[in-house]
Amino acid sequence: MLILGLTGGIATGKSTVSGFLSDNYHIPVIDADKIAREVVEPGTLTYQAIVEKFQPLIPELIDSSKKDAPLNRGALGAYVFTHKKDLKKLNAITHPAIRKKILYLLFKNYLNKEPVVILDIPLLFESGMDWLCSRTLTISCNPEHQLKRLLERNKELSEIQATDRINSQMQLAEKVKQSDYSIFNDGNLEDLKRKVDEFVHQNLPALQVNQNCGWSYTISSWWNWFQVMFPPFAIVGAVCALTRKMFNKSYA
Ligand SMILES: CC(C)(COP(=O)(O)OP(=O)(O)OC[C@H]1O[C@@H](n2cnc3c(N)ncnc32)[C@H](O)[C@@H]1O)[C@@H](O)C(=O)NCCC(=O)NCCS
Ligand SMILES: Nc1ncnc2c1ncn2[C@@H]1O[C@H](COP(=O)(O)OP(=O)(O)OP(=O)(O)O)[C@@H](O)[C@H]1O
Structure with a gap:
């Protein structure tokens, strides 16, 4: 998401x-x-x-x-x-x-x-x-x-x-x-x-817009599929993303 x-x-x-x-x-x-x-x-x-x-x-x-x-x-x-x-x-x-x-x-x-x-x-x-x-x-x-x-x-x-x-x-x-x-x-x-x-x-290209009936979503990579199928990996992914953000922030 x-x-x-x-x-x-x-x-x-x-x-x-x-x-x-x-x-x-x-x-x-x-x-x-x-x-x-x-x-x-x-x-x-x-x-x-x-x-x-x-x-x-x-x-x-x-x-x-x-x-x-x-x-x-x-x-x-x-x-x-x-x-x-x-x-x-x-x-x-x-x-x-x-x-x-x-x-x-x-x-x-x-x-x-x-x-x-x-x-x-x-x-x-x-x-x-x-x-x-x-x-x-x-x-x-x-x-x-x-x-x-x-x-x-x-x-x-x-x-x-x-x-x-x-x-x-x-x-x-x-x-x-x-x-x-x-x-x-x-x-x-x-x-x-x-x-x-x-x-x-320009900035939300992963999503295909259908203005009449809402969004339809294409899960673009194998990693995203994997996270949907195995939620614990989604948690690991989220922790990694947060750590990366923290790291980027402290070096910004
Ligand atoms: C001080 C309060 C009672 C004033 O209420 P009021 O109905 O007059 O304003 P409303 O809540 O609609 O806020 C209008 C705008 O004021 C600004 N604002 C609100 N709270 C804050 C704050 N704590 N610091 C800076 N700006 C603020 C925001 O841009 C917000 O969109 C109210 O804003 C409040 O309880 N604020 C603390 C909670 C908070 O931080 N809300 C913002 C969402 S995280
Ligand atoms: N481009 C615009 N032209 C004219 N009026 C505008 C424009 N953009 C916003 N407004 C008006 O300015 C006011 C503030 O806009 P809005 O309520 O969307 O701001 P906000 O950033 O959500 O404010 P808040 O932080 O208080 O929640 C509203 O009355 C809105 O109708």
Whole structure:
């Protein structure tokens, strides 16, 4: 299974691209932002840990008059994106649960024999989850477009708050440098769609696209067949791939 790690800065167009890939090529998408919302729902251990840690700092974090009140994400975001140390603490609480769910969904897709899965993670490199990916793709754009799109989408954010969110992430240029492929999303939505189509046809040649009824997959080498027939060899293959990635990274 080819795992394509999709990343970029906030509001650079990741979800728009994963939407195209899912709608037009029927590729399953694992969306880390969506998972990040699920793992903090009332009743979860992550929710409890966040309330214990952050309610003393953010009194409006939950509506205490209601049982199982959801987190006030706006208030939590406004606080953590201006307090770097606390953002790290929030990440330390949420990321293990997000990682666990991602691994579970990857395994489920593997059992479903999906040839390609998109892993849409804004913090792909920051969290080190790029090691799981066969290939990585960064969606970037210039800073003016990024700020404009973020302010248009999240109308509740002031320009200062939006800039804080952008600055809390790894620089876009660094993400582009670390990734195998990048798409520069500076045109309109039609331009973006065309670039995504070009990307698929140029970089995913092992897959034969049938846009009407999804992907059909050709297992190209004897080694791939072998791994499908004897799963322990797939595990050895995965360990070798991870070791190779680690080695390449430390010498990059
Ligand atoms: C701080 C929170 C409550 C703000 O919630 P809100 O609904 O306003 O934003 P949302 O979750 O939709 O995120 C919007 C975008 O913000 C950026 N972002 C989110 N979390 C982080 C973070 N920890 N560090 C840097 N950028 C982040 C991403 O680009 C994301 O796409 C929320 O983002 C959160 O719980 N973050 C911690 C979990 C996390 O790291 N999620 C990202 C997926 S790995
Ligand atoms: N090429 C484009 N032209 C016009 N609008 C665009 C373009 N690309 C993305 N947008 C818009 O910009 C906003 C941000 O895009 P999107 O939600 O895909 O970003 P994202 O990278 O997934 O953001 P986040 O990190 O917050 O999840 C959306 O409202 C989207 O419709």
